[in-house]
Amino acid sequence: MTVAELAGRVAAGERLTRDAALKLYLEAPTALLGRLADGVRQRKHPDGLVTYIIDRNVNYTNVCVARCKFCAFYRPVGSPEGYTLGFDEIFQKIDETIRLGGGQLLLQGGHNPDVPLEWYEDLFKQVKTRYPTFRLHALSPPEVIHISRLSKLPVPEVIARLVAAGLDSIPGGGAEIMVDRVRQILNCYNKATADEWLDVMRQAHRAGLRTTATMMYGTVETVEERLEHLLRLRALQDETGGFTAFITWSYQPQHTELGGIEATGVEYLRTLAIARLVLDNFDNLQASWVTQGGKVGQLSLAFGANDMGSVMIEENVVRAAGAEYCMDEFEVVRNIESAGFVPMRRNMHYDMLGGPVFRDREVPRMLELAVARADGSGGEAADLAAYEARSAGAKQTRGDVLRNQ
Numbered sequence: 091m092t093v094a095e096l097a098g099r100v101a102a103g104e105r106l107t108r109d110a111a112l113k114l115y116l117e118a119p120t121a122l123l124g125r126l127a128d129g130v131r132q133r134k135h136p137d138g139l140v141t142y143i144i145d146r147n148v149n150y151t152n153v154c155v156a157r158c159k160f161c162a163f164y165r166p167v168g169s170p171e172g173y174t175l176g177f178d179e180i181f182q183k184i185d186e187t188i189r190l191g192g193g194q195l196l197l198q199g200g201h202n203p204d205v206p207l208e209w210y211e212d213l214f215k216q217v218k219t220r221y222p223t224f225r226l227h228a229l230s231p232p233e234v235i236h237i238s239r240l241s242k243l244p245v246p247e248v249i250a251r252l253v254a255a256g257l258d259s260i261p262g263g264g265a266e267i268m269v270d271r272v273r274q275i276l277n278c279y280n281k282a283t284a285d286e287w288l289d290v291m292r293q294a295h296r297a298g299l300r301t302t303a304t305m306m307y308g309t310v311e312t313v314e315e316r317l318e319h320l321l322r323l324r325a326l327q328d329e330t331g332g333f334t335a336f337i338t339w340s341y342q343p344q345h346t347e348l349g350g351i352e353a354t355g356v357e358y359l360r361t362l363a364i365a366r367l368v369l370d371n372f373d374n375l376q377a378s379w380v381t382q383g384g385k386v387g388q389l390s391l392a393f394g395a396n397d398m399g400s401v402m403i404e405e406n407v408v409r410a411a412g413a414e415y416c417m418d419e420f421e422v423v424r425n426i427e428s429a430g431f432v433p434m435r436r437n438m439h440y441d442m443l444g445g446p447v448f449r450d451r452e453v454p455r456m457l458e459l460a461v462a463r464a465d466g467s468g469g470e471a472a473d474l475a476a477y478e479a480r481s482a483g484a485k486q487t488r489g490d491v492l493r494n495q
């Protein structure tokens with residue numbers, strides 16, 4: 091079948107097969123891919139709204155035993171630059187988020203052997219006691235697996251305990267490319283195989299949680315493997331319907347063990363567009379302005395995205411790999427409106443919350459993203475001393491804290 095014939099089928103609403111998606115991804119002109127993806131966006135969102143959320147990416151710890159080769163964020167156990175935030179630091183971040191009109195934390199972190207399940211439960215319970223309507227979009231599938239292994243509890247039980255403590259939804263991080271050949275090369279196979287990642291999401295959806303899905307492309311995978319990733323997500327969405335949105339971004343190579351160069355803006359737009367065409371059972375696709383910058387982020391709205399993602403207030407992971415873009419609510423709204431859409435705030439479940447906060451009340455401009463801790467200020471918060479540690483260093487530190495109390 092020719093590209094033109096495939097384009098006609100997509101325009102008629104037919105589901106793309108693997109072979110058809112591959113042909114379009116490899117051969118369709120970029121403008122045509124964009125038009126097709128934009129057609130899907132229009133069919134799914136005929137109201138002309140482009141949504142966004144105000145929340146904050148808090149990385150509670152950068153200590154990680156997984157050591158993915160594409161990651162510039164983590165520090166090994168025992169590193170003086172390793173940190174774990176305390177509850178009070180996290181509450182302060184929530185207070186700031188609420189002042190800026192936000193209502194959610196995206197809470198993710200490294201696989202820290204010295205942070206047990208009980209720490210998460212206590213944190214979530216305290217957050218919900220202090221801020222009853224505040225949402226916790228927390229712990230990507232590999233973190234859930236890590237906690238399951240640490241606690242020796244099955245994944246469904248870990249999810250049930252976290253939900254009982256206050257977990258609202260699960261972010262789709264750690265998916266990278268869901269092909270085990272790629273995961274082995276990137277050293278992220280042990281943290282979660284492709285099947286394990288998908289199964290955490292399956293269990294979460296069965297438990298009634300909604301989640302997002304992601305794809306980080308541009309490392310060592312082939313185009314066929316990117317499509318395999320998308321097709322596996324589509325199959326799980328057919329099974330559970332639990333994904334609210336899909337987000338893709340390019341690998342950020344600076345300061346990583348893997349190194350290499352970043353994919354171009356056109357490759358990003360083509361990848362976003364093919365995702366919009368393949369993922370016909372996903373309602374929402376987000377623009378990744380945090381990796382692509384505001385201008386390509388805005389162009390995403392013509393390549394299948396209907397959501398500008400997050401006014402994220404804080405970001406640590408992408409920044410560690412060299413991308414330091416910042417957009418506050420004013421800037422996100424300016425980009426949405428100049429692309430011809432109506433901006434609308436939402437929550438993680440895509441309930442519409444209203445227009446821009448800064449049009450209702452004065453909100454301080456935010457010209458750079460906050461960070462978890464000032465650069466180089468490692469160390470774990472004193473309240474960790476109440477929790478069981480696994481590593482020799484943390485056992486020693488916590489023992490010292492308790493002896494000095």
Ligand code: SF4
Binds near residue numbers: 155162200
């Ligand atoms: S990507 Fe996540 S799991 Fe992998 S090394 Fe970085 S912090 Fe650890």
